[in-house]
Amino acid sequence: MNPNIETFIGCDCPFEMADIVLFGAPFDSTTSFRPGARFGSSAMRHESFGLETYSPYQDKDLTDCRVFDSGDLELCFGSAEAALHDIEARAEEILSAGKLPLLLGGEHLVTLGSVRAVHKRHPEMHIIHFDAHADLRDDYLGAKLSHACVIRRCHELVGDGHIHQFCIRSGDREEFRFAKDHTDLHPFCFDGLDTLTEALARSGAPVYFTIDLDCLDPSAFPGTGTPEAGGVTFPQLLEAIRMVARTNVVGADVNELAPMLDPSGVSTAAACKVLRELLLALSE
Amino acid sequence: MNPNIETFIGCDCPFEMADIVLFGAPFDSTTSFRPGARFGSSAMRHESFGLETYSPYQDKDLTDCRVFDSGDLELCFGSAEAALHDIEARAEEILSAGKLPLLLGGEHLVTLGSVRAVHKRHPEMHIIHFDAHADLRDDYLGAKLSHACVIRRCHELVGDGHIHQFCIRSGDREEFRFAKDHTDLHPFCFDGLDTLTEALARSGAPVYFTIDLDCLDPSAFPGTGTPEAGGVTFPQLLEAIRMVARTNVVGADVNELAPMLDPSGVSTAAACKVLRELLLALSE
Amino acid sequence: MNPNIETFIGCDCPFEMADIVLFGAPFDSTTSFRPGARFGSSAMRHESFGLETYSPYQDKDLTDCRVFDSGDLELCFGSAEAALHDIEARAEEILSAGKLPLLLGGEHLVTLGSVRAVHKRHPEMHIIHFDAHADLRDDYLGAKLSHACVIRRCHELVGDGHIHQFCIRSGDREEFRFAKDHTDLHPFCFDGLDTLTEALARSGAPVYFTIDLDCLDPSAFPGTGTPEAGGVTFPQLLEAIRMVARTNVVGADVNELAPMLDPSGVSTAAACKVLRELLLALSE
Amino acid sequence: MNPNIETFIGCDCPFEMADIVLFGAPFDSTTSFRPGARFGSSAMRHESFGLETYSPYQDKDLTDCRVFDSGDLELCFGSAEAALHDIEARAEEILSAGKLPLLLGGEHLVTLGSVRAVHKRHPEMHIIHFDAHADLRDDYLGAKLSHACVIRRCHELVGDGHIHQFCIRSGDREEFRFAKDHTDLHPFCFDGLDTLTEALARSGAPVYFTIDLDCLDPSAFPGTGTPEAGGVTFPQLLEAIRMVARTNVVGADVNELAPMLDPSGVSTAAACKVLRELLLALSE
C-alpha cells in the first residue's frame, strides 16, 4: 500500500530523469488588494485531475513529457525576503541539476526569487512578461519587495531593453513613464510578440518567461486578486505561449491564481490548461 | 384556486396539441469530476421567468409555439441502466404521439436514452453533437455507461459517418484517433456546420441534435461539471442552432448545466436562452 | 485625527471647485427578478481602491480631474415616487451649482429622477441609452414606475426621436414595436453610434447619457439582476463611452451593478473602471 | 402525460378537501437592509423534496394531513399597498371556504395582508409573534408600510394587550418603550409562552400566529435579511410551535427566509422543517 502522492496531472517523472521541475511558492503576504494567491499552486495540482493529459491544440500528451513536480515550498508568511531566499535556493537546486525550473505562484513577487537564480547563470537573459499590470513601481507604501514592484526589481538585475511586457493595461502614470525609457512595453495585447520571439529565437538568447494569469480577461479568469477588464482571450494566450516556447526558455513561472475568489472553479481549470499547454510547448 | 404548475416559460400548451414535448432527466450519477447536472432541468424551469418569451434574434415569441413541459422524470440514482430505461420510455411515448421529444439533462449520458428511442423509428438518423468533449471513450474506469462514453455508445447504434461533432477541444489521444476513423469531428468551433446542415436539409435525413452546453466558453457558461477554456461564444451558438434547425430534427436535448457551480446565475440564464432559441427555431 | 471619508478613488475635489458631482441612489424596490442593485454605488466606492487613477486607454489621470463624491442618498424603500423625488432634488441642486450630475444606481428606475431634473433645464435634450433591455413597457404588473418602464417614462418627457438605444437584446414584442415608432433602437451592439454622436456633437444638443451596465455581456459583468447573454465587450463599451463624451453631455448615470450576485468581485471591478473612464472622458 | 405540479412536499390535497391552504407572497420591496426574502416561499417548495413527510418529533406524517398549496401570488414590486391588497384578497378567499390560510413570505410586511383578512372575521383575535425584531416603528424613513412597522400596523387593528411578542432582541429604544405600554413583549426567548398559550387555549380565543424565522439564532438560520445573534435554537422553536398550536389558530404565516444569502442551503432546509412541523401541529 503506497502513500498518497499528489502531483500536477502527468508530472510523475522521477526527478533525476526530468527535463522540467515544477515547484510551488504559496506566498501572498505583500498582496495589497485581495489575498489568496497562496492557494494557487496547490489548487492547480488538486484540480488538474479534471484535465486530460492530451492537448488537441498541440497534438501532444503530457505522458510523453518528462516533468517532476516537487510540491510546494513551506514559506514564511510575513517575511518577503525569507520567502524569496527559499525560492531562489530551490530554483538554483533545479538549475544545478541541469533542469528547467517552473515556478507556480503565489503572488507575482515570487518571480524575483526564481529570476535571481536564473540570472546568476544567465546574466544576459531576457524576460518576457505577460501581465495586466506593469509591476514597475519603485516601492509600494514603502516596501521595495512587493508584488507591485517585482518587474522593477527584475529590471535592476537585467537592465534596459531586456524586459518585454505584454497585455499591460494598468499601472500608475509613473510606471508607464518608466517603461517608456527602460522596458519594451506592449499595452493591452500581444502585438509585437511574433517579431520579438522570432528575433530572440534566432539569437538563442536565454529567456525567462513569467506569466501573470491576470493578463487574461476576467471573463476567462476571474479568480485573481486584482482583475482588470479588457484582457486577452484564452486562445490568444495559448498562441502566445507557443511563440515564446520557440525561444531558448531557461526558466518560467505561472502566477496569481487565487482560487477561492472564483467559486465556479473556472479559473483554476483555465490555469491548469495554461500550465499543460506551457509544459507541452516547452517539451520540444 | 389552482395548484402550482411550473413549466419552462411559455410552454403551457396542453400535451395533445403540442408539437414539442419537454422532459427533464435529473441524473448525474456517472459524472466523474464535479456533479450537479441533476439540478439543471429544474433550474432552467425555475429561472426561466427572468426571461422574455419574445426573441429579437428570431423575431418570434414562445407564446406562438406549441410546447408542453412534462416536468422531470423521477430517476434512480446509482443505476445508469435503470435511468436510461425510463428516459427511453418517456421519449417513445412522446414519439408515439407524433411529437418531438426535447430532453433536458442532467449529465450527457441521458442522451443515450433518447437516442435509443429515436433510433428505433429512424435507424438511418444522423446525430449532430455540440460539445467541448469528444465523449468517445469505450469505457471509463470500467463503466460502459458513462458520460464520457455516451457518443461512443451512440456510434454503436448509428455507425460510421452518422455522427457530426463540433466545438470538441478535450479528450484523450485515443478518442481523437477513434474520431478520425469513425466520426465527423470538427475541433474547437463550428467550421463546416453550414455545409453539413445544407446537405442534411436537402436530403431530408432525420437528425438528432444534442447540445452539451459546455461547448460554450466557460466565460459565458461557467456552471458545468468540466469547464473547458477555449469554447464558442453565445452568438455563435445561437447561429449554429438556427442552422441545425433547418434540417429535419426528430429529437433533441440540452445538457450539462450544473447550476450550483455558478453562484452568479449567469449559466442558468444562458441555458434558458439557448432553450428558448432552440424551441423557437424548431417551431417552423 | 480625521473622520473616515470614503469617496470613489480620486474624487476628493471640494464641492465648490468640482466640475462633476457623483451621487448614489441605493434603490432597487421595483426590481422584478433578482434584487441587489441597491448595493451598487456603495460597492463601487468601496472597491475603487483596487483601481489605479491613471488610464492607459486615455492617458489621463483622475487626480487631474475635478470630481466631488457626495455619497449615497438615504432613500425610502417601498416608495418609488418618494425615491425619485429625492433623486430629482439632488440632481437639481447639482445643476443649480453649474455642475454635471453623475448618478450611480441602484436599479435603472433611478434614472427618471435625474432625467426629470435635467429635462427642466434642457427640454430639448436627447437621451443616449446603453442597455440589454428596452425598458419601454407602459407598466409592469400595474406599476408605471418600474425599472422595466423607465425609458417609456423618459419618452413621455422628451418625445419621439430623442431617445437613442444601443445594445438592446431583450424585451417583449410590444416594446420592440413601440421602439419602431418612437425611439431610435439599435439592437445587440453599438452600430450607428459613431454617426449619431458626430451629428449630436456638431449640433451641440444637450445629451443625457444613461448606462445600464447589463449592456455588457454577462461574461464580463455577471453581477446584475437580469443578465442577458449576447452583450458587448468591455473594450467596445469603453470606445462607445468616449464617442458619447464628445457630445454635450449634461447629465449621466451608471446603473444595475448588483455586487452580491458576483462573488468573484469582477463585476464591481469592471463597473469601477467604466466609471473611471466615463469621468476621464467627460473631463475634457 | 401530466403537467409539472410543484407543491410543498405532501401538500397535494385538492383545495375543496383541504383544511389548510398554503399561499406564497414573494415580496420584499420594503426590506431596508438585504433583500431576497421574495425567493423564500418558492425555495421552500422547491427544496422540500429533501425532507421526509414523517416527523419523529410528533410521530405524524404530512401524507395524513389535508393541505393544499396554491403556489405564489404574482405581486407588484414597488407598491406595498397593492401587494397587501392581493394578499388580503387571497386570505379572504381561503377563509370564506372555511379553511386556515397559511401564508409563506416574503418579508414580514406581508403578514399585514393576512392579518387584515383574519381580523375582519375575528376582531377579538390575538397575535402571537416570534421574531428577533420588535417591528414596532411608527414609520421607517417616512414609510408606514414597511417590514419594520408591521406589528405596529397590526397593533392599530387589534389594540393593546392582544399582541404577544417572543424572542425579541433588536429594535430602537422607542420600540421597546412602545412595547412596554402596548404589547406583551418577551425579550430573547420563549419565557412565558407556556402560561400564555394555556390561558389562550382555555379561553378559545382566536389566534393569528406569525413566525419571523429570524427568531432563530443565525447559526441555525443564517439565510435572512437581518440576522441577529443571540436567538433561539431549532428544538426550542419546535417546542414553542407545538405550544401555540394548542390554541385556536385561525391564521398563520412563516416569513423572512432569504435563500440566496445562505449558499449552504441549511436555512431553506430548516425553514422547510419548521413548516412541516407547523402543518403537523395545526392538523389536530
Next chain:
Amino acid sequence: MNPNIETFIGCDCPFEMADIVLFGAPFDSTTSFRPGARFGSSAMRHESFGLETYSPYQDKDLTDCRVFDSGDLELCFGSAEAALHDIEARAEEILSAGKLPLLLGGEHLVTLGSVRAVHKRHPEMHIIHFDAHADLRDDYLGAKLSHACVIRRCHELVGDGHIHQFCIRSGDREEFRFAKDHTDLHPFCFDGLDTLTEALARSGAPVYFTIDLDCLDPSAFPGTGTPEAGGVTFPQLLEAIRMVARTNVVGADVNELAPMLDPSGVSTAAACKVLRELLLALSE
C-alpha cells in the same frame, strides 16, 4: 528533491508500522438530494494542515500515534456494486495486515464495503451508528444499494440487536417501525450511549463504528448533502466518540462531508477535528 506526499496531518507512519490505516472512498453516485460527498476525504486531507496535531481535549498528540494514510481509492462512478467491491478489498487488505481500517467517505453507502470485510472476520460484531437519518429503507426508488438503505443492508449481515443507532431524527414512518423491531434506535441524541458502551466494553465484543457527520447540527456542520436541523453539538460528539473508543473497535468510518456545500470551510475544519479526536481516542 522529493515528490509531494499528501496525508492527513500527522498520519505519516509507514504502512508496516501503523496501527490504523486511513483510506478514502470518493463516491456519491447514489446520493439522492445534493451530491458532493465524493470530495470529502480529499478535502479533509487537504485542509488538515489548518489543524494542530495536539488535542487539549485528550492531552494527546497525533505525532505520537501510528497512522498510515493510503489516500483515495479510484472508484467507478455509476456502479455502486463495483465501488463497494473495491472498498471491501481494501479493508480486507488492511485487516489482513492486522491493522484497523478507518474509511473516509464519500456518501454513507461506502460503509457497506467496509462492514462486509470486517463482518467476515467478526461475524458477531456490533455496529454503533451516529447519524441524522435512520438509513433503514429496504430500497430507494428501486435501488437496494443506496445511501438511504445502508444500515438495512448492514442489518441483513449482523441481524437483530446488533445495530445501535444514535441522533436519528429523520426517516420515513416505515423506517422507524422497522427500527422498533430490529435495531436499538436512540432518537435525537446520545441518551443511552454510556450504558451501551460500558456493556460492550465489558464484554469485549467487536464493534464497527460508523459516523455520519450529519449527526451534528447543521449550525456546526452545514456542508453535507441532507442537513437536518436539531442535531448534536460538537462537544457532545467528541464525548460520544471517546465513549465508543473504550469498546473493542475493529473498524470505523467517517462520512458525508460535502465540502463544496459549505463555502466557509467550517464543515471541513470540523470534520478534520472529529477525525483527529477519533484517531487519538482509538490510539490507546
Next chain:
Amino acid sequence: MNPNIETFIGCDCPFEMADIVLFGAPFDSTTSFRPGARFGSSAMRHESFGLETYSPYQDKDLTDCRVFDSGDLELCFGSAEAALHDIEARAEEILSAGKLPLLLGGEHLVTLGSVRAVHKRHPEMHIIHFDAHADLRDDYLGAKLSHACVIRRCHELVGDGHIHQFCIRSGDREEFRFAKDHTDLHPFCFDGLDTLTEALARSGAPVYFTIDLDCLDPSAFPGTGTPEAGGVTFPQLLEAIRMVARTNVVGADVNELAPMLDPSGVSTAAACKVLRELLLALSE
C-alpha cells in the same frame, strides 16, 4: 453638500469630545492559513448600518456614548514591523489625548502594536485574552512577529501572571506547557472569569482587553481564518464582555473577522454586535 463620512454606526462624536477612539488595522500578512482579516474593520464599519444603536441587553444606546471612529490606517503589507510601528503610533496618539484606544483588526498580531503603546503608560497592566488559540509560540516558521506568537510577545512585555486566557482550545503541546508556567490559561470557556474580574476590579489594575472573535463557536462565527469547533456562544461572550468592562480597561481590540470567508454575512453582523456591546459596556 457634504462628503461621504463612513463610521461605525453611532460613532460620530468629534475626536476632541470622545471617550473612546476606534481605529482599524487592515493587516493580515502573517496569517498562515486563510487570509482575509484585513477586510474585517472595514466590513464592520460598512455593515454596521444593519444594526440598531440601542441594546436591549444593556438598555443603553450608542447615540448616548462618545465614540470617534478614525477609520483604517494605511499599513504596509509584507512588513509586520512597519505595520506594528504605525499601530503603536496611532494608539499612543489616542492615549496622549486621554482617550481609550479601541483597535479593530486585522489578524491578531496587530494587538502587539496597541499593547506596546499601552504598556509604556501602564507597565503593570494585565491582559485579558479571549481566543480559540493560545498564540504562545516562540516563532512560526522562523518569524517572531506572527499571529501565532502574539501573546508570547506580549508576555515578554508584561511577564508571568499578567496574562489571562479564556476559551483556548487549540495550540501545540509546547504552548500549553508554556501556559502552565507563565500564563493563567482557562481552556474551552469562561470558567474563572468572574473571580478574576472581580479581583481586578477591586484592585483597579489597568487591563488591556483583546478579543479574538474566533473564541466564538464557528456556528456563530464562521468568517475567520482558522475556525475551531467547540467555542463559546454569543450570549456567553456578551456576558463575559460585561464582566471585563467592570475592570479598569485602558485599551482594547477586536480581531480576526475575515468577512469574505462567510458569504452569509452572519459573521460580520455578529462582530458588529460584539463591538456595539463592548462600546456600550466600556461607556460607563
